[in-house]
Amino acid sequence: MTARKGKIFKSPDPVFDTREGITQAIATLDGFHQLCGDRLDFVLTHHTTLHQWVLFNGRVLLDRDGRFGWAEKSNFVSGDVFSHEEFSSFYQMLSEAGRQGVKDTYVYGTRVPHDGMTCPICNKEWTTDNFLDSVSKCTHESFDLAGAIGMTLAEWESHNSDSHTQAILHLFRTDDKMSKMCPEDTVIDEGHSGILYLYSFSHPDCCQLWKSVNDQKKFSLAFKSAGFLHTIFSEIPNEHMRTNTSPMWFNVRTELGNIIIGSHELYTVEIRCDLIDMTKVAEDHVTCGENFIEATGIEMVQKILTTMHGKLMEKI
Numbered sequence: 482m483t484a485r486k487g488k489i490f491k492s493p494d495p496v497f498d499t500r501e502g503i504t505q506a507i508a509t510l511d512g513f514h515q516l517c518g519d520r521l522d523f524v525l526t527h528h529t530t531l532h533q534w535v536l537f538n539g540r541v542l543l544d545r546d547g548r549f550g551w552a553e554k555s556n557f558v559s560g561d562v563f564s565h566e567e568f569s570s571f572y573q574m575l576s577e578a579g580r581q582g583v584k585d586t587y588v589y590g591t592r593v594p595h596d597g598m599t600c601p602i603c604n605k606e607w608t609t610d611n612f613l614d615s616v617s618k619c620t621h622e623s624f625d626l627a628g629a630i631g632m633t634l635a636e637w638e639s640h641n642s643d644s645h646t647q648a649i650l651h652l653f654r655t656d657d658k659m660s661k662m663c664p665e666d667t668v669i670d671e672g673h674s675g676i677l678y679l680y681s682f683s684h685p686d687c688c689q690l691w692k693s694v695n696d697q698k699k700f701s702l703a704f705k706s707a708g709f710l711h712t713i714f715s716e717i718p719n720e721h722m723r724t725n726t727s728p729m730w731f732n733v734r735t736e737l738g739n740i741i742i743g744s745h746e747l748y749t750v751e752i753r754c755d756l757i758d759m760t761k762v763a764e765d766h767v768t769c770g771e772n773f774i775e776a777t778g779i780e781m782v783q784k785i786l787t788t789m790h791g792k793l794m795e796k797i
Contacts, residue, residue, distance in 0.1 A: 495523060498531045503543070503562050507536060510609060511596045521547035533565035540613050542587045550587030551613060592617045594647065594682040601645040602687035615682040616726050624650065624677035626669055635665040649678040685725040692728035692744070699779050700731065700742050707786035709735045721745045737793040742782075750776045752785060757792045 496502035497519045506516035520531060524547035534543040539555040542565070563571070594607040594615055607615060629637045634652050641648040652667060652675050667673075683691065697714050704712045716729040720743070730743025730751075741753040752759075753773045762785060763769035767776060776782045 494532070495519075497523070498534075500534075500562050500564075503534055503536070507562075507609060509596050510594060510598075510607065510612060513593065513609065514595060517543070517547075517549050523547065535563045535565060535568035537609070537613060539563075539568060539571075548589055550589045551591060552586045552588075592619075592647075592680055592682075595642070597644055598647065598682060599644045600683045600687050601681050602683050602691050605684070607682060612682075614684065616685055616688045618681050618683070618688075619678055621676055621678045624675045626673055626675050629669045629675075630671065632669055633665065634667045634669065637669065638665075645681055647680040647682075649680065651676045651678065688726040689728060692726070696728050696744055697731060700733070700782070703779060703783040703786055704733065704735070706783050708790040709737070709786070711736045717741070717743075719743055721751065737790065737797075740786075740789070745775065748778050750779070750782050752776060752782065752789075754789060756796070757789065759789075762788045762792060 497506065497516050503516060506512040520543060523529075524531060530545040531543075531547060533545050535541070536543065537551075538560065540552045542550045542552075544550065594612055597606070599606045600615075629650075632640070634650060638648050638650055641650075652669065652673050669675075693716065701712060701714065713734040714731045715734070717732050719727040719730050721727075722745070728744050730741060733740045733742060738754070738756045742750065744750055751773055752775075755772050759769055759772055759774050763774045767774055767781075769775065774785055776785050
């Protein structure tokens with residue numbers, strides 16, 4: 482929801498719109514959460530705008546509409562809090578020196594870990610010094626609220642979060658013609674329904690490791706189920722996605738020859754083999770070429786590998 486544009490609130494500036502108040506708030510992750518929540522609530526309540534501030538070495542922008550955005554990288558090094566005007570002048574100096582800045586590269590909609598949360602892979606704790614490098618993962622599901630009746634939304638979320646997972650419950654009234662999200666002080670009753678979102682935060686390298694290990698486990702089982710007796714997996718660069726969180730691809734050595742396999746995006750897996758015509762393996766509804774097939778889901782991967790195993794056996 483975007484706030485209506487208006488004059489900047491100045492009577493007086495609320496503490497979350499001052500350099501001193503912001504500096505104090507961002508000493509902790511929970512303070513940063515509270516700061517962002519207070520700014521957004523104020524803008525939506527007063528239909529006004531706030532000052533813009535740049536934090537954390539230029540990587541976080543608190544904008545006039547009460548939102549925050551962050552940049553993946555910044556060449557600006559200073560832990561101070563700057564007004565947007567002050568930072569713009571520093572950015573101009575960077576540009577004149579031929580160094581790339583972060584102006585106009587802020588993205589919105591990201592989530593931030595809380596104090597006490599850790600990376601689920603290496604168990605290192607998130608702090609205000611490293612949280613900007615976290616990679617968030619989210620799962621969601623419908624949730625039975627029977628055991629939550631009588632608790633406030635905020636109490637339930639706190640009770641069901643831990644060091645690895647942040648539980649966010651989107652609470653709705655089921656008796657409204659138009660579903661409306663409820664505030665955190667809402668007491669949960671029989672008239673509510675909810676969707677549970679579970680967030681975890683990991684380092685990019687840890688995220689890549691986790692994805693790669695899980696991919697190898699799934700692919701190894703698929704090869705075995707398809708009839709291959711011996712497999713040796715060797716990591717190779719991901720040839721579709723080149724980010725620092727992309728899972729590795731694998732060159733798989735089998736008793737019938739080498740096969741390359743790796744994840745694309747979402748649930749798509751690419752299988753490559755130069756030993757047979759892959760168009761003879763593919764079904765009509767899949768993307769393929771003479772030496773590759775794109776499969777959706779591990780079940781299809783196993784089916785294709787089974788057909789490939791048969792074709793390769795025919796060549797012996």
